[in-house]
Every structure is written in C-alpha cells, then in structure tokens.
Amino acid sequence: MNERVVYCVSDHTGVTVEAVAKSVLSQFPSIEFSLIALPFVDSAPKVAEAAAQIAATPGALVFSTLTDPALRARLRDSGASLFDVFELIAPPVETALGQAATPAGGRIHGMANDYEARMDAVNFALNLDDGLNPGRLGQADLILVGVSRVGKTPSALYLALQYGLRAANYPLTPDDLAQAQLPAVLLDHLPRLRALTLSPERLAAIRQARYPDSRYASLAQCREEIAAAERLFARHGLVALDTTRMSVEEIAARLRTRP
Amino acid sequence: MNERVVYCVSDHTGVTVEAVAKSVLSQFPSIEFSLIALPFVDSAPKVAEAAAQIAATPGALVFSTLTDPALRARLRDSGASLFDVFELIAPPVETALGQAATPAGGRIHGMANDYEARMDAVNFALNLDDGLNPGRLGQADLILVGVSRVGKTPSALYLALQYGLRAANYPLTPDDLAQAQLPAVLLDHLPRLRALTLSPERLAAIRQARYPDSRYASLAQCREEIAAAERLFARHGLVALDTTRMSVEEIAARLRTRP
Numbered sequence: 001m002n003e004r005v006v007y008c009v010s011d012h013t014g015v016t017v018e019a020v021a022k023s024v025l026s027q028f029p030s031i032e033f034s035l036i037a038l039p040f041v042d043s044a045p046k047v048a049e050a051a052a053q054i055a056a057t058p059g060a061l062v063f064s065t066l067t068d069p070a071l072r073a074r075l076r077d078s079g080a081s082l083f084d085v086f087e088l089i090a091p092p093v094e095t096a097l098g099q100a101a102t103p104a105g106g107r108i109h110g111m112a113n114d115y116e117a118r119m120d121a122v123n124f125a126l127n128l129d130d131g132l133n134p135g136r137l138g139q140a141d142l143i144l145v146g147v148s149r150v151g152k153t154p155s156a157l158y159l160a161l162q163y164g165l166r167a168a169n170y171p172l173t174p175d176d177l178a179q180a181q182l183p184a185v186l187l188d189h190l191p192r193l194r195a196l197t198l199s200p201e202r203l204a205a206i207r208q209a210r211y212p213d214s215r216y217a218s219l220a221q222c223r224e225e226i227a228a229a230e231r232l233f234a235r236h237g238l239v240a241l242d243t244t245r246m247s248v249e250e251i252a253a254r255l256r257t258r259p
Numbered sequence: 260m261n262e263r264v265v266y267c268v269s270d271h272t273g274v275t276v277e278a279v280a281k282s283v284l285s286q287f288p289s290i291e292f293s294l295i296a297l298p299f300v301d302s303a304p305k306v307a308e309a310a311a312q313i314a315a316t317p318g319a320l321v322f323s324t325l326t327d328p329a330l331r332a333r334l335r336d337s338g339a340s341l342f343d344v345f346e347l348i349a350p351p352v353e354t355a356l357g358q359a360a361t362p363a364g365g366r367i368h369g370m371a372n373d374y375e376a377r378m379d380a381v382n383f384a385l386n387l388d389d390g391l392n393p394g395r396l397g398q399a400d401l402i403l404v405g406v407s408r409v410g411k412t413p414s415a416l417y418l419a420l421q422y423g424l425r426a427a428n429y430p431l432t433p434d435d436l437a438q439a440q441l442p443a444v445l446l447d448h449l450p451r452l453r454a455l456t457l458s459p460e461r462l463a464a465i466r467q468a469r470y471p472d473s474r475y476a477s478l479a480q481c482r483e484e485i486a487a488a489e490r491l492f493a494r495h496g497l498v499a500l501d502t503t504r505m506s507v508e509e510i511a512a513r514l515r516t517r518p
Contacts, residue, residue, distance in 0.1 A: 004356070012509065013506075013511075013512035014512060015278065015421070015512070016275075016278040016279060019274065019278060020348065023324060023344065023345070024344070024349055024352055025352075027326070027345070027360035027361050028352075028356060028358065028360060028361070029361060030358075031358075037516070040512070040513065040516075061355060061356075067286070081351070081352075081355035083355075085279060085283070085348070086283065088347045088348050088351070089279065089283050089344070089348075090283055090286060092340070092342055092347070093283055093284075096320060096340035096342075097263075097287060097290065097320075099289075099290075101283075101286035101287060102286050102287070102288060103286060114506075115506055115507070116468075118413070118507065119410075119413055119507070122412065122413045122416065126388075151378075153382075154377070154378055154381045154420065157381065157416050157420065158420055161416065161420060161507065162274070247272075247373075247374055248374070248377065248378070249274055250272050253271075253272035253273060253274065253298045253299070254298075254299065257296070257298060
C-alpha cells in the first residue's frame with residue numbers, strides 16, 4: 001500500500017500535531033499521505049465521532065495531541081495505529097523531572113498577554129509596512145530592508161504572528177538604489193536592520209507572476225536592483241539573508257536569531 | 260528545583276520542536292521553564308557548539324528535531340536529558356508502516372508551490388483587508404465579517420500564512436449596523452462568510468487600548484454594535500464565532516473547519 005490516510009486529532013487547534021505528523025511522515029518518502037485534520041476533539045461525543053470516522057478508513061494512521069488519557073483510550077478503540085505526542089514524549093520527561101505529568105495542565109493555553117503582544121505586533125507590522133510611518137521605526141524590534149518583492153511583508157507578518165516581534169519593512173526603490181548609501185531614515189537604526197536578498201532569477205519569476213512582461217519584472221532590471229542593493233548592504237556592513245530557497249518560516253526564524 | 264532551562268534544538272526553524280516542548284511542559288505546572296531556541300543546528304560544528312552551551316547549563320532539558328542520528332548522538336553527549344521528536348515517535352510509525360524511516364527525508368522541506376500559494380494568500384488578505392476591493396470578494400475562500408477590532412485582520416493573515424487560504428475581511432461600520440440586512444456586496448457570498456463576535460467588555464478593552472476615553476471605545480457603544488451585528492448575523496442564518504477567549508491560532512483553526 002503506497003497511500004495512507006493520516007488523521008491529525010487534537011483537543012485544541014491541531015497546529016502542533018499537524019507539524020509533528022508532517023515532520024515524521026516526511027521520513028517515509030515512498031508513501032503518499034493524505035492528512036485530515038480533526039481539531040477541537042475535546043469531549044467524549046466528539047472523540048466517538050472521530051473514532052467512527054477513523055474506523056471507517058482502512059489502514060489509517062492517527063497522530064494526536066489529546067491531553068485527557070480517557071479520550072486517547074477511546075480513540076485507540078477505533079483500531080487504528082495511534083501515535084499520541086503526549087503519550088510518547090511525556091514519560092521520559094517525567095523520568096527526567098522526577099514527577100508525574102498533570103494531564104489537565106495541557107489544557108491551559110496562556111492567552112491574554114501573549115495575545116495582546118502579538119496583535120500589537122501585527123498592527124505594528126501593518127502600520128509600518130512598505131516604508132509607511134518611518135517616524136515610528138525607532139519602536140521596531142527589527143526593520144526588514146530589500147528591493148520590492150523580496151519577501152519583506154510576509155516575513156514581517158510572520159515575525160509578528162509567530163514570535164510577537166514588532167517588524168517594520170522598508171522597500172529600496174530604484175531611487176534609493178541609485179544613492180551611495182542607505183536612505184537617511186534607516187541610518188539611525190542600523191543595528192536593527194535585517195537585509196534580505198534573493199537570486200535575480202527567482203525575483204524575476206515572482207515579479208512576472210504579478211506584472212508579466214513588464215520592465216519591472218525583467219531579468220535585467222532584477223539583476224541591476226539586486227546588485228545595487230547588495231552594494232548598499234556591504235557599504236554598511238550588513239550581511240544579507242539570501243531567501244531564494246527559503247520558506248517564510250525559515251526566513252522569520254533566521255531573522256529572529258541573526259544579529 | 261523549580262526552575263529549568265529547556266533548549267529547543269532543531270536542524271530547521273524549530274517551530275515544531277518549540278510547539279511540542281511547550282505542549283508537553285505545560286503538563287508540569289509546578290516548574291518554571293525558560294526556553295532557549297537553537298534553530299538551524301545542521302552540521303557537526305554547530306551541534307558541538309550547542310552541546311557545549313547545553314553542557315554548561317546544570318539540569319538542562321533538551322527537546323530536539325534532528326533528522327540526522329549522528330547529530331542527535333553528539334547532542335546526547337552533552338549529558339543533558341534529550342527528547343528527540345523523531346527518535347520517540349518514528350519507531351512506532353515504522354512498525355505500523357512496516358518500513359524503516361529515511362532520516363534524510365526529513366530534510367526535504369516542500370517549498371515551491373506551497374510558498375507561492377501562501378504568499379499569494381497573504382497578498383490577497385492585505386489587498387482585501389478592511390473592506391478594500393470588494394469587487395474581488397468572489398475570489399476569497401473565506402470572508403471574515405464583524406465590527407471594528409473583533410480580530411478580523413490578524414485572523415485573515417494567519418489563515419493565509421498557516422493554511423494558504425485566501426481570506427478577505429469586511430468591517431461592519433455603524434452605517435452597516437443601522438441597516439436591516441448585511442451590506443449588499445456580501446449577500447452574493449453568504450456561504451463563504453464567517454461571522455465573528457466577542458463580548459462587549461472585551462471589545463471595549465481592546466478599543467480603549469488604542470483610543471482611550473473615546474465614544475468608539477465606550478462600553479455602551481460596544482454593546483450596541485455587538486447587539487446590532489448579532490442581529491444581522493441571525494437575520495442571514497450565520498452562526499457567529501465568539502472569539503472572546505480565543506487565540507488567533509484558535510480563531511483560524513475554527514474558521515477553517517466550520518462551515
């Protein structure tokens with residue numbers, strides 16, 4: 001059998017269990033997996049419904065993050081192979097800590113402060129998107145800088161949503177690129193600048209998708225802009241992150257840790 | 260010991276291992292954990308550096324997602340308690356699938372198509388934020404609707420970044436709320452509307468943070484707007500999602516699955 005249905009069952013959003021399932025299953029490249037998410041399975045009736053759906057799927061695998069052992073046991077009754085993150089990882093952690101896990105603890109999802117900080121960061125990223133409100137750059141944790149379509153906006157939003165960081169982004173326009181140094185408004189903030197670059201070929205492909213056959217999307221123009229941007233970065237000792245083969249998660253994770 | 264340092268070591272972004280560590284550790288509420296992220300540990304020199312840092316931290320716990328067993332073994336040499344997601348979860352999956360995991364497989368992170376789709380979705384969410392470009396609502400997967408500050412924009416961006424869904428958002432203004440039905444521009448898209456609501460008290464607190472002592476942020480105004488919005492939703496048979504106590508992840512996960 002080279003195809004398998006995989007259920008990701010969680011008593012909350014399922015973001016963690018889906019990430020774990022995808023990571024582990026990527027180590028079985030000869031099998032094609034179809035993932036079905038079943039989030040918010042947090043009561044006996046809901047778990048019974050999930051178990052019935054699973055039992056009707058031959059050869060299904062089930063990854064789960066269910067904090068309540070009783071719900072987990074009920075899911076196992078479906079007869080499917082069940083891999084519960086808590087069940088597999090908590091026991092060695094219990095041994096290391098010398099104390100038993102409290103299953104109910106996993107249900108407490110800290111929200112208030114974290115939520116406010118991240119929403120504030122999202123609003124900040126939107127208010128300082130694409131060079132808007134440069135007078136507020138001093139409030140930014142990070143300032144992403146690079147040419148148009150290098151990936152600044154999605155990266156800034158991801159930094160805000162995932163990490164609660166206040167990320168501004170500032171585009172280098174052709175006018176900026178013609179100068180000998182970075183725009184004056186950025187020079188006060190050099191330690192917080194994060195330079196982004198990518199291959200001219202990839203940039204041209206991204207721009208072509210939006211403005212086909214334009215000068216803006218031409219390979220010649222992309223080459224010129226990238227070369228000029230990299231000269232400016234070097235002028236100020238900024239090491240640019242090459243995002244050519246990176247996902248937005250990877251860009252954000254690298255920008256977050258890189259000085 | 261009621262405090263522990265926890266390292267989250269990954270050969271990629273570390274998003275998965277941080278999520279797993281937080282989930283599992285939330286089941287030990289009497290211990291205070293400080294998390295240190297060490298992403299992109301993908302070579303022998305980098306793992307040696309991480310191991311040295313860990314060895315210098317008494318009582319450290321280490322959660323990891325390292326696909327290369329040799330790097331994992333080197334990390335274990337640090338003497339710390341190591342919980343590797345692959346090591347703990349892959350073996351039962353191997354048994355269920357009847358084949359061995361290919362550690363290198365985990366290094367392949369599908370990017371191209373997924374990346375394009377998500378970036379396209381982010382641009383869509385930005386272009387159709389706050390009622391912009393209503394002529395394009397027909398292209399949306401979901402249309403979030405609700406009063407100002409109910410959480411539409413962050414939820415739409417998260418749906419785009421996490422799930423690649425094209426989520427528009429449309430604010431119900433006081434003018435809209437004074438009508439007997441939803442704005443005409445939304446009526447063609449009823450099956451894709453997702454109504455959001457929250458408690459007037461929470462809405463007032465969110466608005467107060469931005470516009471203190473304004474009529475806009477007053478509890479009376481918030482009560483009136485929420486009541487009017489809920490009447491409109493009921494008029495069209497829309498069940499509103501109450502986001503009062505929800506994180507943005509939870510809002511997005513619920514909107515994604517709810518019809």
